[in-house]
Amino acid sequence: MDQTAWAERVRAQMDYEWSRKGPPEGFPSLPPLPTGRYTDPAFYALEREHLWKKAWLLAGRDEDLPEPGSYRTFDRTGSPLLIVRGRDGLLRGFFNTCQHRGAPVVRETCGAAQRLRCQYHSWTYDLDGTLLQVPDRRDFTELDMSQRALKPVRCEVYEGWVFVNEDSGAPPLREWLGPIAAEWSPLRGADLRAHGTRCERIPANWKTVADAFLETYHVRTIHPQTVAKLLDHRGAAMGLFAYGHSRMVTPKWEKAIEEQRAREGPFPEIPDLDPLYSETNPAYSLFPNLITPLDTIGFPFIRFWPIDVETTDVEWTFYGPPAETRSVEQAWEVYIKIFDEVMEEDFMNLAPMQRSVASGALESIPLSYQERRIYHLHEEIDRVIGRDRIPETLQVSPRLEPFWERG
Ligand code: FES
Ligand SMILES: [Fe+2]
Structure with missing residues (x-):
């Protein structure tokens, strides 16, 4: 991607945003969001069935599965999934479900194995999911072993980030990422490493x-x-992009940019990023549940995992160039603690807001032009669930498609 052209476009947008007196000409007023979307168990069940089982979800990192036979389980969406590196070096996704009577084929959350052997009756699978061995084979008279391979799950990698999707008909990961795949290429994601993970239940x-x-x-x-x-x-x-993704580039104050330039931190920076990266906060949202505020030293990927209709695990992992020295590691520890404070500020309101919507005191949520990314997220939720499945009182009426950026 031509970073400079991209940065110029974004700068022009920022100039426009500063100067405007109201929403741009022709921008629709957004109908208020029904609060039942946040509380109704039936809506939550629709999301479980049609959203989480059909979305590309970030499940881990390529380097966490280093060898043929390395595996990791992933059960954030309720389905027991398994990611395995094959002898050909490729990552594959499966349901962690033996095709005999459904016991898991691995029990540890991560490890390495040359074969996947179910611990119930020892049916054994190859790393590519093929069923290799069935003890007492003579007693399964009708069994066609070729029809009993592990059930596959889509698994694709973008710049070291491993995504899974239970929907076999989903578009390829790159296509789904759209313009974001190119916009993130200067970050050199494959070279980055994790520097710490936090998780908090909200x-x-x-x-x-x-x-x-x-x-x-x-x-x-x-x-x-x-x-x-x-x-x-x-x-x-x-x-706003197709598939519910979005970008928000927020300028830093001049003073903050100067202070930042004067600081000589121990952090290695991601090389060759356009100056826009240090003069602004470019934040992205990958539908449905990943948010990242980018920075030149690295950035957190923040993910939201529903536990039930009113409980969410927020999990955030920081990625940056590899830490070569102890002082860089220590600097990350300090940085992560500072970030914790910001997260706590964000978390503070959420439980009371949930109680408010559950009480019926707030019937709907009016959103402004500045909050259009929220409306965009909700529009996509309805699109993937299928509007005809959603009770009319809970639907969000599509308004924003004419304003999508097409890459
Ligand atoms: S359930 Fe796996 S071998 Fe029986
Ligand atoms: Fe915030």
Whole structure:
């Protein structure tokens, strides 16, 4: 991708956002979101069935599965999934489900094995899922072993990030990423390494949590001593993409940029990034549950995992160039602690907001032009569930497709 052309386009958008007196000409007013979307068990069941089982979900990193036979389980969406590196070096996804009577073929969350042997009756599978051995084979008179391979799950890798998707008909990962695949290429994701993971359980619907990361309208009030000192939300330039993804580039204050330049930290930076990366906060949302505010030293990938209709695990992992020295590792530890404070500021409101919507005190949620990424997320949720499955009172009416950026 031509980074400079991209950066120029984004700068022009930021200039426009600063100067505008209201929403742009022709921008629709967005119908309020029905709050039942955050509380109704039937809507949650629709999401479980049609969203989480059909979405590309970030499940791990390529380097966490280093050898042929390395495996990891992944059960964040309720289905027992398994990712295995084959003898050909390729990663494959399966259900961790023996095709005899359904026991798991691996029990550890990660490990290495040359064969996948079910611990119930020892049916044994090759790393590519082929059923190799059935003890007492003579007693299964009708068994066609070729029809009893492990059930596959889509598994594709982008720049070291491993995604899975239970929907065999889903578009290829790259196609689904759309313009983001090219926009992220300067980050050299395959060279980055994890520097720490946090997880926190929040008593709120996963969308209450996700919405909180899709706008900077709240920055001055919720983050007065942290993010507000860094970012000028009035210049936030947003892009909406197909498949529910979006981008928001928020300019930093001049003073913050200068302070940042003067600082000589121990962090190695991702090389050759356009200066836009240090002058702004380019944040992305990958549908449905991944948010990342990018930075030159590295960045967190923040993911939201529903536990039930009003409980969500927020899991965030920091990626950056490999830490060569102890001082870099220590710097990451400090950085992650500072980030914890920002996250706590964001989390503070979520449980009370969930209680409010559950009480019926708020019937619907009016969204402004600045909050259009939230509306875009909700539009896509309805699109993937299928509008005809959703009770009319809970639907979101599509408005934003004419405003998508097409790469
Ligand atoms: S359930 Fe796996 S061998 Fe019987
Ligand atoms: Fe925030």
